[in-house]
Each structure stands twice: as structure tokens, then as C-alpha cells.
Amino acid sequence: MPHLVIDFSANLTDFPEAQILKDVNAALCKSPEIKDEADVKSRTNRIAHFEIGNQPANRGFVHAQLRLLAGRSPETKKDLAERIAVVLRKHTPHPAGMLVQLSVEILDMDRASYVKERL
Amino acid sequence: MPHLVIDFSANLTDFPEAQILKDVNAALCKSPEIKDEADVKSRTNRIAHFEIGNQPANRGFVHAQLRLLAGRSPETKKDLAERIAVVLRKHTPHPAGMLVQLSVEILDMDRASYVKERL
Amino acid sequence: MPHLVIDFSANLTDFPEAQILKDVNAALCKSPEIKDEADVKSRTNRIAHFEIGNQPANRGFVHAQLRLLAGRSPETKKDLAERIAVVLRKHTPHPAGMLVQLSVEILDMDRASYVKERL
Numbered sequence: 001m002p003h004l005v006i007d008f009s010a011n012l013t014d015f016p017e018a019q020i021l022k023d024v025n026a027a028l029c030k031s032p033e034i035k036d037e038a039d040v041k042s043r044t045n046r047i048a049h050f051e052i053g054n055q056p057a058n059r060g061f062v063h064a065q066l067r068l069l070a071g072r073s074p075e076t077k078k079d080l081a082e083r084i085a086v087v088l089r090k091h092t093p094h095p096a097g098m099l100v101q102l103s104v105e106i107l108d109m110d111r112a113s114y115v116k117e118r119l
Numbered sequence: 120m121p122h123l124v125i126d127f128s129a130n131l132t133d134f135p136e137a138q139i140l141k142d143v144n145a146a147l148c149k150s151p152e153i154k155d156e157a158d159v160k161s162r163t164n165r166i167a168h169f170e171i172g173n174q175p176a177n178r179g180f181v182h183a184q185l186r187l188l189a190g191r192s193p194e195t196k197k198d199l200a201e202r203i204a205v206v207l208r209k210h211t212p213h214p215a216g217m218l219v220q221l222s223v224e225i226l227d228m229d230r231a232s233y234v235k236e237r238l
Numbered sequence: 239m240p241h242l243v244i245d246f247s248a249n250l251t252d253f254p255e256a257q258i259l260k261d262v263n264a265a266l267c268k269s270p271e272i273k274d275e276a277d278v279k280s281r282t283n284r285i286a287h288f289e290i291g292n293q294p295a296n297r298g299f300v301h302a303q304l305r306l307l308a309g310r311s312p313e314t315k316k317d318l319a320e321r322i323a324v325v326l327r328k329h330t331p332h333p334a335g336m337l338v339q340l341s342v343e344i345l346d347m348d349r350a351s352y353v354k355e356r357l
Contacts, residue, residue: 119208144290
């Protein structure tokens with residue numbers, strides 16, 4: 001059930017999408033909260049049109065949103081966010097002179113109405 | 120007001136976007152919860168970069184997120200999710216040897232701050 | 239921390255992405271709620287595949303989602319949504335014969351699990 005979407009600004013030209021997807025799934029699947037590794041569905045999303053703040057500075061960002069069925073403890077959410085952050089910290093490029101912001105967000109999904117099946 | 124976003128993995132090469140958008144809007148508009156058919160705004164989003172789990176298996180996914188103004192009953196949410204699932208079950212391709220996951224999520228939108236108008 | 243994502247239907251062919259991003263960031267940064275202008279991370283997202291309602295009408299849409307750390311007052315949320323709406327009202331094209339819908343949504347992000355840092 002976990003859905004992970006990683007947005008990154010297109011000025012992070014060498015952002016290693018495949019490597020990050022592989023590593024972040026590995027990190028999440030080691031959590032006892034993930035019962036079936038196949039449930040982890042992650043994607044990267046290159047953002048071509050963006051604006052950060054209102055100053056003429058050289059800036060980039062990477063932002064991950066993890067969506068989970070509601071009911072996880074605050075500790076579990078914090079742990080999962082940190083697993084993602086570890087991977088992003090390691091692999092996100094730091095172009096010279098660019099301020100790069102990294103953030104991770106956890107969003108609850110409504111459990112009662114969630115549909116999940118395998119075709 | 121309902122916003123529907125349907126993500127699908129790019130390995131579902133024959134995913135019929137136009138047909139699914141048409142059918143899913145028709146299915147939602149038949150619900151008594153939808154007062155004005157023009158309110159239903161749906162989009163499909165082909166995901167080129169994704170990773171499912173951490174095993175070298177042939178996997179794909181389709182995931183729909185429906186965003187509604189808060190206040191609907193659990194029964195209404197379940198019904199709307201199922202209307203979407205029916206269409207996705209019918210039209211999502213099943214390439215030979217691929218495990219395809221289908222999921223539908225309902226997300227509440229804050230009613231007090233929502234802006235809506237026609238230009 | 240605010241994340242702003244502006245979806246617009248691709249039939250709004252002259253949608254001025256760069257101008258809107260600049261103006262919306264300027265409008266948000268004037269709010270006393272925004273402590274550091276560099277925190278505002280905005281993107282536009284052109285939607286190529288969409289369907290609005292179930293009638294053969296000429297329709298388009300622009301929809302903004304602003305994600306904020308939870309805890310803002312309803313008045314603050316309403317003010318921020320309206321700042322975004324003002325910019326979209328001003329710059330969204332109105333092609334002749336097209337009904338264009340505009341909407342703005344505020345979504346809370348879980349504060350306890352949020353990760354934020356600069357690389």
C-alpha cells in the first residue's frame with residue numbers, strides 16, 4: 001500500500017532516479033511495517049517548471065511524499081520518513097553554488113474506502 | 120469539485136487513457152453525490168520512472184486518487200472508490216507474466232479554505 | 239515548507255507558467271505566515287490527458303494544491319488560498335468558447351514526521 005512520489009527540480013541534472021528508487025524501496029522494505037515488499041510503489045517525477053522563493057538565487061529541491069493507510073504511530077511515520085531521507089541525502093546531487101532543499105512528508109490515506117487488489 | 124488523478128506505470132503500454140477517463144467520469148456522474156457533472160475533473164498520468172518492491176519481478180500498477188471536499192460519509196466514499204475501481208478493473212491491461220496492482224484512494228479536501236469559481 | 243502544485247489542462251495553450259510561478263511566490267511571500275521566502279517551492283504541471291464531466295463541451299481547468307504543515311488557522315488557510323486565486327484569476331487564459339474552472343485547495347502535512355533540511 002505505501003505510495004511514494006519523489007519530486008525533484010530539473011536543475012538537479014544528474015539526479016539518479018533509478019538508483020534512488022532502488023535504494024529507497026530497499027530501505028522501506030526493511031521496516032517491520034512493510035508486510036509485503038511488492039506493496040511499495042515508488043516513482044520519481046522530474047519537475048521542469050518550478051520557482052523557489054522570490055529571490056534570484058540558484059536553488060533546487062527534492063521532495064518525497066509517502067502515502068500510508070491511516071493508523072500508523074507517530075514513531076513509525078518518523079522512522080519511515082527518515083529511511084527515505086537517508087537515501088535522498090546520500091544520492092541527491094549538490095551542484096556548485098546551488099542551495100538544495102530536501103523534504104519528506106507522510107500523508108495518511110483513508111483506510112475504510114481504500115481499494116486494493118491484484119489483477 | 121472532485122479531482123481524480125490516475126497514475127499508471129508506463130509498462131502498461133496499452134493503457135487506454137481516453138477510454139478510462141470517459142468511463143470513469145460517466146460512472147462518477149451517475150452518483151447522486153455529484154450535483155454538476157462539469158465538476159468532475161479527471162486526469163491520467165503515465166509514470167515513466169517507477170519501482171515496485173525490491174524483487175526483480177515483472178510488475179505494474181494503476182493507482183487512482185479521488186479528492187473530495189470533506190464531509191462525505193464513509194459509505195459515500197466507499198461507493199465512489201468502487202465506481203472508479205470497476206472501470207479500472209475492466210480496462211487495465213494485463214500483460215502476460217506481469218503482476219498488476221490496482222488501488223483507489225479517497226482524500227478529503229479542506230472545505231473552509233477551498234476556492235472554486237468559473238472564469 | 240509550503241509546497242504548491244498548479245495543474246492546468248493542456249488546452250489552456252498560453253498558460254503563462256513562468257509568470258504565474260513568479261507572481262504566486264511573490265504573493266505568498268508577502269504573507270506573515272511565510273517566515274523564509276526560500277521555503278516556498280512551487281511548480282506547474284501541464285496535464286495532457288484529462289476529461290471534465292461527461293458532456294461534449296469545451297472545458298479547461300486550473301487547480302492549485304498548497305501543502306502546509308498542520309496547525310494554521312482557518313483564516314490563514316483562507317488567506318493563502320485567496321492569494322493564489324488572485325494570481326490565477328489574473329493570468330489564466332480564457333480561450334473563446336471555453337468554460338474554464340479555477341480551484342485552490344489547502345492540504346495539511348503531518349508536522350511530527352516532516353523532514354526538512356538544506357544540503
